[in-house]
Amino acid sequence: MNKVKIFAALILTASFFGCQIKNTTKRVQQKTAEKPNIIFIMSDDHAYQAISAYSDKLINTPNIDRIAKEGMLFTNASVTNSICAPSRAVILTGKHSHINGKIDNLSKFDTTNVTYPQILQKAGYQTAMFGKLHFGNNPKGFDEFKILPGQGEYYNPTFITQKGDTIIKGYVTDITTDLTLDWMKNRRDKNKPFMLMYLHKAPHRAWLPSEKYYTEFTKKTFPLPETLFDDYSTRGTAARTAEMGILKHMSLVNDNKLTPKTMKELGLEDWNNLGESLGRMTAEQRAKWDAVYGPINEDFKKRYPTMNDSTLTVWKYQRYLQDYLGTIASVDDNVGRLLNYLDEEKIADNTIIVYTSDQGFYLGEHGWFDKRFMYNESFKTPLLIKWPNKIAPGTTEDEMVQNLDFAQTFLEAAGVTAPTDMQGKSLVPLLTGKKETWDREAIYYHYYEYPAEHAVKRHYGIATKEFKIIHFYHDVNEWELYDRKKDPQEVNNVINDPAYAKVVQEMKQKLKDTRKKYKDSEELDNHYIEIYKK
Template sequence: MKRQTNQLRTMAIIGLGAAGFFPACTPAEPEVSQPNIVFIMSDDHAYQAISAYSNHLIETPNIDRLAKEGMLFTNACVTNSICAPSRATILTGKHTHIHGKIDNVFPFDTTNVTFPQLFQQAGYQTAMFGKLHFGNNPKGFDEFMILPDQGDYYNPDFITNKGDTTIMGYVTDVITDLTLDWLGSRRKQDKPFMLMYLHKAPHREWIPAERHYREFTQKTFPEPETLFDDYEGRGTAAKEAEMNLLKHMTISADNKIYPEVADELGIKESSDWGKNVFLQKYRRLNPEQKAAYDSVYEPINEAFKEAYPNMSDEDLMRWKYQRYMQDYLGCIASVDENVGRVLDYLDANGLSENTIVVYTSDQGFYLGEHGWFDKRFIYDESFKTPLLIRWPDKIKAGSVSNEMVQNLDFAQTFLAAAGLPQPDDMQGESLMPLLTGQTDQWNREAVYYHYYEYPGFHMVKRHYGIVTTDYKLAHFYYDVDEWELYDRKNDPMELTNVVDDPAYADVVESLKEQLAGLRAQYHDSEDLDQKFIEKYRERGLIKN
């Protein structure tokens, strides 16, 4: 039976100090030789929205601390830019076609061993708090409290290994309260720990904490150069994707226009999905939360009612972009604050020196670039992900790596750092040579990417590809047979497909050969491509 409680949140705030005060541990903790690991991941956090990468949208001083005190990666990326597959890849160190989670619906192959299981078996204390997004009983954790599926921004439900519960409050704060409560109350001081601290934010539908409503809804953000991209110079996939702010971002769920206002204005959308999601999220608020929400969003609705009849498509696109950024970046502000709370706790309790802290996202995200929101593509804003790692005395403060690294590499990196064996069937590479300055021992030149969910949400076509620091070659397949090549140095916004340009003929030939080698190395093939297409037919997602 689900129970409603404020007690855990109250205990965490009072006992751990929401204002940032954390008493030092006394007496001194016993020395633990193996490093602790704190793995922090947000959902859909674009690298463009971290000021260590660029401060043109927002300042994130707490996340930036990890770059100042550790290493920032400029070419970190994913193997498949969609939530559950990315998370399964992180846990297993395997590509999605191996662990089975090729999209958010396909089942995870539970015979796979995850790196938390290996840490637990090696004597680490393990815990997970926040958003896992697949499976309700994560293996390898002494304790977990995870959101069901996508979770909710307000008054979230949690699945735990002791029963389900609901905790009142804002999800980013609540997940941090749970994390700090575990660190302060149940962490065993004589054992190293591996902690996964996983945020829901800033996943769609981007509802900020009440304390950030007014500040962010009053801001105006710079538009990306490609907001009105017409996709000329690219292939079919970019033209047919359904993730355009004007055409596909919902006016209610995404832009927070009340359904009755949308109806009054005669705004028709392709389905009632956005209206239903808005109502589900709004009804979840308690009376005080609704009053705070309405005090800010009702005036926005009134202003929109007045402006909408005279808006052109260009005006509406610009309005949707600002509404998107106001709410998305408002969510980021809470993530940054709460990351700061955890870092402050580690510092105040003498844990920082022997703790590896990682901040990343499950993939990148479009913040209006190419007129888009969401992810899925091999193009940079989706494919690249933030990655910042701090490990005092091991990683030189303020260092930067431009090497091609992936979420595929986390499992082996953590195992290597802890001195634990790395299973032969893991497919990544330990980042330890990069973290410790032994770059001569790093020899990766390219990474492999494969996206499967088509036909499906946002209608991004199936494709696989190879990416180096200089080039990106992708093959779109199934209902098309198209190749795209981008010169990453000379065309950083990826506006021109040069695959048929004679000047790049040698590059194309070389990359196709390397791509075939990577597909063989990772045990991917045309036969597997066809197998997954047939699975889509069996599920009724493909009719022909």
């Protein structure tokens, strides 16, 4: 073969392999592009009762509702531990609190835990987090983050970034969305799938709405919950001694926005840590605030002399709902901003969108605010998921699912094998219409933060679709059983009702088996009690 022919053969060979490499690269890029984007939207303390997809008695949330209309609404979603930081740790790790070690808001998060964002990042996902994490200032597994320190502030908040702390002027819900959209528009790698955590501070206490909505919502009146004046007659020590009652424990200053001057004029005393938050406002912001909340103070001064416990409870409830729901109105607006952007940029078709909360919340039910108990309003959490071409629009799902399940769901959707020590179940079968493969009979709950704020006693329990059994322990040894079908408001503890004797026996055994399944035990209970003392 002469030199010309050899040279030509080499060119053809190089061309062939070049095409092969190019085609292989293209296939890899196509395969990567087929992986769904994941947007995890979570608010803080957002009660399912305050989403109109569940009930429109209190508020309309048309943008959050869009996720359910275009996807799936879960009516039986719950948390494993109804308190902020532990719930977030469960979501990130796919493990119960007693396994990941984050049992309460006080303990440190063990950063040796492997989280699903870390796994997705290694699998080729671009990852970002904006908003409220609540623990850890440098979350692992994220290409970019801008997060609030601790609880964060509503007005002119500080954000922690990879380049240092910065104060951003404005309202936190708007700012969190601005940061999210800025990343989507300017730093998102369009050649990679992405996983975005978009995390709102609202509607966490002390419920400071934006000017747009405190002007509107302070004029509203809301229906009273049927159990607002619950007397806990069939329940034990825990419900009666919890310090989260609207009448006795909700602060007139911090929560209802009375001024120290008003309190002094009425001869009242109450705790106040609102000053720092209001002190962050600019002069213009504060003037607008005072223009609305000043007249509320004047009106209260006129009403107070004739108030009794019942009328004061109702007044405090209305003030609470006005501000709480006002913060949610801003969340809904901003969720709409993100959804609109996804539609406009044609990103939505290959994107899983989740809306949830870190737990439920009491909106006056049982006379309470806050969370922590295994009773429905704090145990259950909103969950709406959209996944085009996978979820049939407008689907409602009543199977029992938990925040424990998110990590494995996202990993399976991304085609990534989940670690074997994760304890949840992927929701993909439910999302894709393969419900017949779902076999969960009971879900497990365990709350640890006692003695502490709100004085909710330590307890664990399980729920099936029919019944819920709870064991309060540590400084008490009390049991409660609820018939979830006959008593959805959970006001009648039937643990000592002879008609339920067999159910009690069966549920106690099922609880024992479930504890063993999830590797929880009395030894671990005692271990965490001793750690808490330190």
